[in-house]
Amino acid sequence: MTDHPRPLDLEAYSVGEALPGLEAHLERCAACRDQIAAIERERQALLARLPPPRFIAGVAARRAAADRRARRLRAATAGGLGALAIAAVAAVLVLPSAPAAMRAKGIGVEIFVKRGDLVASLRADGRVRAGDGLRVSLTLPEAQRVSLWFVDAHGRVDPYPGGMRELPAGPNLLSGVTVDRPCVDMVLIIATRDARFERTLPCE
Amino acid sequence: MPSELTDQEIAAIYEQFGAVLLRRCRRLLGDGPAAEDALHEAFVKIWRYGASYREASSRLSWLYRAVDRVCFDALAARARRGEQPIAGEVESLEPPRDRVEDWQLVRLFLHRLDERLQRVAVLHWVDEMTQDEIARATGWSRQTVCKKLEQLRDRAARLAARLRAQESWV
Numbered sequence: 001m002t003d004h005p006r007p008l009d010l011e012a013y014s015v016g017e018a019l020p021g022l023e024a025h026l027e028r029c030a031a032c033r034d035q036i037a038a039i040e041r042e043r044q045a046l047l048a049r050l051p052p053p054r055f056i057a058g059v060a061a062r063r064a065a066a067d068r069r070a071r072r073l074r075a076a077t078a079g080g081l082g083a084l085a086i087a088a089v090a091a092v093l094v095l096p097s098a099p100a101a102m103r104a105k106g107i108g109v110e111i112f113v114k115r116g117d118l119v120a121s122l123r124a125d126g127r128v129r130a131g132d133g134l135r136v137s138l139t140l141p142e143a144q145r146v147s148l149w150f151v152d153a154h155g156r157v158d159p160y161p162g163g164m165r166e167l168p169a170g171p172n173l174l175s176g177v178t179v180d181r182p183c184v185d186m187v188l189i190i191a192t193r194d195a196r197f198e199r200t201l202p203c204e
Numbered sequence: 205m206p207s208e209l210t211d212q213e214i215a216a217i218y219e220q221f222g223a224v225l226l227r228r229c230r231r232l233l234g235d236g237p238a239a240e241d242a243l244h245e246a247f248v249k250i251w252r253y254g255a256s257y258r259e260a261s262s263r264l265s266w267l268y269r270a271v272d273r274v275c276f277d278a279l280a281a282r283a284r285r286g287e288q289p290i291a292g293e294v295e296s297l298e299p300p301r302d303r304v305e306d307w308q309l310v311r312l313f314l315h316r317l318d319e320r321l322q323r324v325a326v327l328h329w330v331d332e333m334t335q336d337e338i339a340r341a342t343g344w345s346r347q348t349v350c351k352k353l354e355q356l357r358d359r360a361a362r363l364a365a366r367l368r369a370q371e372s373w374v
Contacts, residue, residue: 006332011224017264043223052215055222059214059247066248130280131316181280181315 004032014039073154108139109190109197114176127204130181134201136160136174136188143168144193150177150201152186160188179203209254214247217257221264225271231330232275232311238282246274269323276322280315309360320344324352 005013005022013022014036026032050058111122114133128134138146146167148160161175183203190197209217225246229239250257250270260266307329314322320342327333327341335353339346 007227008331008333011227012262012264015220015224015264017262039223039227042227046223046226047219052218055218055244055247056211056215059244059251062244063248063251129318131318133316178280178283178316180284181277 004029007035010035011039014043073156107141107190107192107195107197108137108171109199110137110139111135111188111199111201112137122201127202128179128183129204130179130183132179133176134179135176136190137171138167138174138190139171140167140169140192147191148174149189150186151189152184154184156184209251209257213254214251217250217263217267218247221267224264225267228268228271228330229275232272232326233278238278242271242274242278245278246271249274272322272326273319276315276319279311283312283315306357306360309363310356313359313363321352321356324349325356328353328356 005019005025009019009022010032012019013026026036112119112135113122113126113128114135115129115131122128122134136148140146144167145164147164150158150160152158161177179201185200185202188199188201190199222243226239226243229242229246233239233242246267250267254270257263257266310325310329314325317325323342324338324344327338333341335346335349338344338349342349344352
């Protein structure tokens with residue numbers, strides 16, 4: 001280590017948040033004075049390349065776009081949930097129920113969570129947190145095509161990596177995914193030819 | 205006082221701090237468009253949630269934290285897309301050379317750490333703070349900070365071994 005101030009301290013000095021003793025160091029250290037001058041040059045260059053009015057306009061446009069996206073998502077989520085409710089009612093009223101044998105040999109789903117160095121099966125009341133690694137073990141009574149996707153509380157739909165896939169009978173350990181930051185409550189939906197499985201993954 | 209910052213306040217922050225905040229973005233994300241993108245995104249958040257900025261004892265520290273969070277999200281998004289930081293990016297970082305390798309590895313799993321540990325990593329590898337300073341900044345004891353840094357180094361070493369073996373959880 002050297003006895004020079006850290007970049008953090010020089011940056012603080014350059015914006016007027018000087019540390020005690022730094023001034024004295026700068027008086028005798030040309031290298032650090034050069035760094036301060038370089039930061040000032042960077043500041044001038046940035047302001048020349050992207051003057052404040054243009055920067056502010058860019059940030060405002062980005063902010064407006066984010067607001068529009070959020071509004072659209074809220075509307076889509078509300079619409080989607082409405083459609084889902086109608087479909088569920090229709091399914092109960094119209095569709096014949098699956099034969100008992102088919103219900104009995106439904107798919108088996110287990111979710112494993114990797115947190116730090118620990119891997120554990122996610123309990124029924126388990127919660128996830130940002131950064132957790134998730135892997136799904138899917139046991140199928142017979143080979144079939146399976147779709148998996150996540151729907152989060154903001155209405156964002158993310159297909160499980162790999163999209164729709166043909167899986168053999170027996171246990172299948174699928175590839176892993178990482179819970180995004182910030183963590184948002186989500187539902188894992190697994191659909192096969194004959195069955196549909198949902199598992200809520202609430203955040204801690 | 206309004207909870208949001210005004211246009212004038214945002215402009216003043218940009219004029220005074222924009223360049224050092226961009227430097228910070230580059231340290232965390234590397235040179236390139238991602239850093240400037242993160243700067244814009246950080247200002248969206250600063251604008252919207254910046255009321256506490258007015259009362260901050262160190263405005264620069266407050267802004268750094270806001271920028272850090274945006275950069276962590278960008279690193280997480282980068283990981284989701286399966287991108288790895290470009291090896292050459294590390295040249296744009298400023299930590300002393302003997303720390304670079306650790307930081308390069310830590311950056312690969314930074315997005316998976318909880319917020320406090322992310323902060324510890326950045327304070328240590330990016331800001332070069334001492335363990336005492338990190339303890340003061342995070343509210344953890346020096347002993348805990350020391351333990352956490354050891355864990356991060358171990359994790360970096362394990363990641364290095366895993367990368368060498370070309371194994372990956374995700």
